[in-house]
Amino acid sequence: MTFLEKLIKDKGLILSGEILEILTSKEKGISKEAARKRLSRIGESIYRVRGLFADGQILFHDKDIFGTEEYYDGLHRALKKAGKQYYTIIQSLDFHNGYIKSDHLAAYAVNPVEKLKGHLTFETTLRNLLKIGLVHLEDEHVVVSNSISKNSHSLKRAKGLEVAKNFLLMQFNDWSRKIGLVSYNSSKFHSEFGKYQFNFVAPSYVGSLTKKTSDSIVPAFVIADILIGNVINENQVNFFINKISALKQQRGLAKFIPFLIVDSIDTKALNNLKSKGAVIGFADELFGENYKELLNSLINLITNAGAILKKKPEAYLDLISKLNKLVDGKTNNLRGDLFELAVGYYQGRICSSIDIGKLINHSGERREIDVFGLQPNRVLISECKGYNHPISKEEIEVWLGEKVPVIRKWVLDNATISDKELVFQFWSTGGFTQEALELLEKRIESTKKYTIEYFDLDKMLEISKKINSKKFTEILREYYIKEI
Template sequence: MTIENYILKNGPCLSNELIEYYSKNGTSKDAVRKRISRVGNPIFKLSGFFQNKQTFFYHKDQYQDEIYFLNLRKAIKNSARRYYSVIKAIEYHNGYIKKEHLASYSFSPIKNLKSHKNFKTIIDELKKLNFIFEDNDCYTLNENLSIRSKNNYNYYKAVELSKELIINQFNDFTKSIGLISYDSGKSNSEYSKFQFCFTAPSYVNGITSFTAGKPKPAFVVADILLGNHIDEDEVDFFLRKISVVKTQSKCNFLPFLIVDNVSQEAFKKLKKQGIIVGFINKLFGSEYEELLKSLLSTVTNAGTILKENPEAYLTLIEQFNKLIDGKTNNLKGDLFELAVGYYYSNLCQSLDVGKIIKFEAEKREIDVLAFFQEKIIASECKAYKTEIELGVIEKWITDKVPIIYKSLTYNSNEKEIIFEFWSTSGFTKEAIEYLENKKKSIRKYKIEYYSEKEIMEKARKSKAKKITDIMRDYFIKNV
């Protein structure tokens, strides 16, 4: 059987598979290698990524087909684990992950380390192959490489918010018991040339070492896996990263992997390597675990929940008030768009929160999209601590609004289109002047903007229960 026929029959494969097949049929391995080296059109190859200088071969008719991606993923998993860890990390987070976070889920160093390919190089190569893409502040995965459901942006937002809460909580917990040095915790930071979700020095007796009579701190490092099933494949990056760190770290360290679930097999592997597995309900309590579950569900399915079960949002707010103290109150701003969605839930016919629209290769996010019988309202929602400046408004008006408008009116929609900007901290004088000018000059659609007083006035007139209390107690003070 020719190499072309073999690949057409069995699908794309690595060179070692071809060598193994033909050598079993009486051809020497050296002869097979020479035969492979002469392969040309219609067989193409992908090299430079796989162990032992292997090459991935595929027929031109298979390129970009299901079998191409299925076998390519298998080849990367088996023979290119550094690349696979990146693909797996984005896949685990349902197709999106913040750029600054991805290195924490890889076992490639962020600083130069002999015999290890740098993380940035890994990313650049994956981008060149169109395996991953840049999407504003995050990386996305080529959906053809994923064995999970399609990429889910709202889920990404929910997980990112949850991880930020966990990092803050873990920082407070380790600080309160004296495990780490006060106010030393850092998120998405480097330790021993690798990135972790959390790092902090520790001067606890027993793990602190001394050099010339001076204490040399140990370190607490932690990564977080949350929201999806965790098996051996999911924890592999952490085990490999810790294994490398052990060989070249110049001080003691305590490795934590914080999880909401883990299979028995993965748990055994982690414990065998001396990893501290921190279950969220054991570290912070069952109520905190329920808060995270509620947060994940509400943010991921915001539009549906706010229309069909708005009480779930009220429950989430109550849980926040009870469990999240003042040190993490800034995180509440991420829930402001849900508050605006809750406001519209009893007024509109249908509702989307965090909707991604695509038009002519451009992609934009709409915080809240409310459909009425006679109009469509697209709301931008910001819960900042300072006034919204002119630059933010200019970008919204010139970069975001036109694309969204074209998308909403592509099928000759005759409804009135209204673009709103909600700000709990108000606007600068320059921003207001710009907004007023645009309100008067733009005719195709309406521009509206609301600061603290207008938001509270709208809340008081709303039919949505408790919206006034939510806005006053949670987002807007002294109005």
């Protein structure tokens, strides 16, 4: 065994830059070029990880530790040291309980979403992480691998954070245009500015920020990202600071005001952001002293929806009421996000147990069940869409072809429920197109192994009356019917 092979085996995983430093300090007079040649001659018992690290560095490791806990711990350290663009994505996913929507993740990375000289695009960076299995895709989310993650995963809490962030975005949009900071009806969510993605982008015509040309006024821009749900430390704001620094280096870019909206942040992170010219928007200070508590209640309700809706259904109603009072009745933006909770509230009245956002796995195929309800002789599997537009035939085809079969197989393999009648339901506040209705009716008639049911708002009101649920009727009328 050569000195280099023994060094790598002893270290577990080590970057080529570190090896070169050790070699040149151990053997006086050896040049870096000579040391690199020696590295290139290392035998097949040593594996190499290429293409992820700064300055073209290679990560070396003994092949026997590949895939072990030692391997992933060493890879995590190496990315933190020399793979910032990859480490940032993993750290952002960790902060968000392991899950971020695919079209939202770029805002929490340091990579541009459009080509920029000297930078890997976000698309390329994500593709590289997918290739080596450090992240994977699940429906609409990017998910960090348990092997590389330092925190526990929770899709339910991640969805709670998504809903709370969506709510904050709407409120920030409302606040910024009311005070004249941004132009009305011009804001974009999860959009691009200066080739980077932000949660919020809007033009501003505040006089001191705009540029005047001979024939037009060039606006400035308000850009914002949101970090909530955990105490934020200085490492977790680096994605935002790096994006701001990259924008400042671009010639000819419009002026901009960068906001980071938070609910809790430590002193070091706060001071670091301020020193870089960022505006820190605390939720309580922007929108009212009870706002942080409201967000936490919203996140908690979605995280623990099944238990809360079954044991304390009034908590759901109380939260809707608080949202309504705090934001002057503007809960329509939450309609889609909270619709499965409304269905869960109904199912809680007729089922012995319910689960919201249940994640199942059958033979490696994962599916999410919006509302899972158990009755003495039936299993209810509900798909919930709180849209203001009708469900298309194509959406029904995807549900029937990709979701229903996997969930049915999972139920049949579960001895505790396999003997119950299986009912698949599709709930849509926006109704269904004629083509979708025709397909549903055709499948209802031809399917014998399970039952298919569908509900538009009229049918929802009918079934609500049958069980005499005034509260469910009230929810539908107050938060869905009058908004559509």
